[in-house]
Amino acid sequence: MKITTKINLITTAWILVVLIAVNAVVFFSFMKITVNMEDNALIQKAGQLIKELNQHDTPAATKAQLTPYLTPHSFIRIIQPGGKVTHQVTNDTHLAAKIKPQFASEKGTTRSTIRLNNQEEQIAIVRVPIHADGQVIGTLEFGEKLKGLELGKDLLLSILAFCTFLGAVLSLLGGRWLSNLIMRPISTMINTMEDIEQSGIPKKIVIQHETKDELQKLAVTFNRMIERLESNLEKQKQFISDASHELKTPLTVIKSYADLLLRRGIQNKEVAHDAIESIHSEATRIQRMTERFLDLADTESGNLLETKPINLTALCENIRKQLKSAYKREIDLHYQGDSITVIADELKLKQAIIILMDNAIKYSSEKIDVYLEKKEPFTVIRVKDYGIGIPESEIGNIFERFYRVDKARSRETGGTGLGLAIAKNIIKQHHGEIKVRSTEGVGTEVELYLPKRKGTDL
Numbered sequence: 001m002k003i004t005t006k007i008n009l010i011t012t013a014w015i016l017v018v019l020i021a022v023n024a025v026v027f028f029s030f031m032k033i034t035v036n037m038e039d040n041a042l043i044q045k046a047g048q049l050i051k052e053l054n055q056h057d058t059p060a061a062t063k064a065q066l067t068p069y070l071t072p073h074s075f076i077r078i079i080q081p082g083g084k085v086t087h088q089v090t091n092d093t094h095l096a097a098k099i100k101p102q103f104a105s106e107k108g109t110t111r112s113t114i115r116l117n118n119q120e121e122q123i124a125i126v127r128v129p130i131h132a133d134g135q136v137i138g139t140l141e142f143g144e145k146l147k148g149l150e151l152g153k154d155l156l157l158s159i160l161a162f163c164t165f166l167g168a169v170l171s172l173l174g175g176r177w178l179s180n181l182i183m184r185p186i187s188t189m190i191n192t193m194e195d196i197e198q199s200g201i202p203k204k205i206v207i208q209h210e211t212k213d214e215l216q217k218l219a220v221t222f223n224r225m226i227e228r229l230e231s232n233l234e235k236q237k238q239f240i241s242d243a244s245h246e247l248k249t250p251l252t253v254i255k256s257y258a259d260l261l262l263r264r265g266i267q268n269k270e271v272a273h274d275a276i277e278s279i280h281s282e283a284t285r286i287q288r289m290t291e292r293f294l295d296l297a298d299t300e301s302g303n304l305l306e307t308k309p310i311n312l313t314a315l316c317e318n319i320r321k322q323l324k325s326a327y328k329r330e331i332d333l334h335y336q337g338d339s340i341t342v343i344a345d346e347l348k349l350k351q352a353i354i355i356l357m358d359n360a361i362k363y364s365s366e367k368i369d370v371y372l373e374k375k376e377p378f379t380v381i382r383v384k385d386y387g388i389g390i391p392e393s394e395i396g397n398i399f400e401r402f403y404r405v406d407k408a409r410s411r412e413t414g415g416t417g418l419g420l421a422i423a424k425n426i427i428k429q430h431h432g433e434i435k436v437r438s439t440e441g442v443g444t445e446v447e448l449y450l451p452k453r454k455g456t457d458l
């Protein structure tokens with residue numbers, strides 16, 4: 001069942017229940033009040049009549065006194081204590097015949113339903129005792145058909161039934177309007193989502209009115225999600241295009257040397273040797289580049305870190321030894337105290353430190369200093385070189401993927417321009433920061449800020 005139909009039916013059913021309950025209260029209150037009023041009026045009339053009656057009047061005179069009090073379809077009787085009727089006047093003999101006379105020493109009203117001319121009729125009967133010398137000498141019995149009440153009751157029932165019907169119709173119409181109002185934006189959202197599903201292209205929901213309600217919030221959240229998706233897709237596209245562009249150069253070099261070998265054969269040993277060497281170096285470059293691509297994808301994928309307490313001093317000492325022996329460069333490690341411990345993903349942190357040291361080695365020729373410091377609440381790893389430095393205007397760009405300040409030099413050193421982008425991702429995963437200070441021709445300092453882990457001293 002459609003949600004609109006559901007809302008419609010539920011609201012209509014509920015409104016019907018409410019209307020019926022309200023109508024029942026109105027109906028029963030009306031009946032009670034009207035009946036009470038009629039009873040009181042009859043009692044008053046009977047009391048008035050008793051005051052006017054004279055015991056010593058002749059029956060004809062008494063009858064003459066009673067007759068003006070008759071209302072349409074009524075009777076008035078005077079009953080002796082034994083139950084004998086001494087006087088009776090009526091304008092409806094059938095009615096009088098149906099109601100048995102009854103002596104009563106207490107004032108009271110009763111109601112009786114009788115069948116007259118195949119119709120149910122409500123009769124109100126009032127009995128008021130007649131006193132003389134402190135004794136009850138008879139009862140004045142007043143009976144009348146409650147025609148007005150019956151009419152009023154029927155009329156009220158018709159009005160209430162009509163109102164209930166009208167309420168149900170209005171509620172159906174209102175429910176349909178309301179459910180359309182709610183469902184229109186939802187239908188727009190469903191259509192947009194179906195479009196996205198079919199075309200595979202992210203698309204935003206058009207928000208026509210600023211309603212500031214939950215549905216608008218839903219649409220705004222959805223649009224934000226689509227925006228992020230679009231930006232990620234855009235980044236991916238950009239990466240693929242940049243990566244293919246980067247791979248193109250070494251591949252072109254490989255292809256041209258391979259062509260040369262094909263054309264000239266390997267008769268000319270010198271040419272062949274140069275060609276093979278170049279092919280080897282470009283293939284190594286591609287290999288290095290693809291490794292970098294994978295590292296970048298890994299640090300961007302949002303994979304969870306495998307954090308644990310790490311002896312930072314030992315880790316840096318280890319890296320220093322490895323690089324020192326590989327590059328034959330002087331690298332000094334400075335720290336105070338015995339050792340510094342941090343909570344981090346060891347492999348990733350090692351990768352980030354190597355990226356910084358590798359840059360320092362590549363872009364300088366003198367010694368390199370590595371400092372480990374505590375700057376509460378951070379642990380800082382500072383790599384300082386005394387090399388070519390970075391122009392101030394370029395510092396903001398060096399964390400961008402594939403960005404190299406001096407492309408020719410970078411190519412010489414085998415740089416892909418991804419190192420710092422990877423290091424930045426790693427530090428971001430650790431909720432830290434990376435800062436660069438550099439002066440062209442003087443040197444560069446790169447700092448990794450690792451924050452303390454919540455709830456620990458590390």
Ligand SMILES: Nc1ncnc2c1ncn2[C@@H]1O[C@H](COP(=O)(O)OP(=O)(O)OP(=O)(O)O)[C@@H](O)[C@H]1O
Binds near residue numbers: 360403
């Ligand atoms: N210590 C530094 N001294 C001078 N320039 C630097 C230094 N570190 C980085 N750069 C500049 O920033 C650029 C980006 O560095 P990044 O480490 O991202 O790439 P790369 O070193 O060229 O390549 P990769 O690290 O991927 O092999 C470098 O190409 C270089 O121009």
Ligand SMILES: [Mg+2]
Binds near residue numbers: 355358359415420
């Ligand atoms: Mg680098």
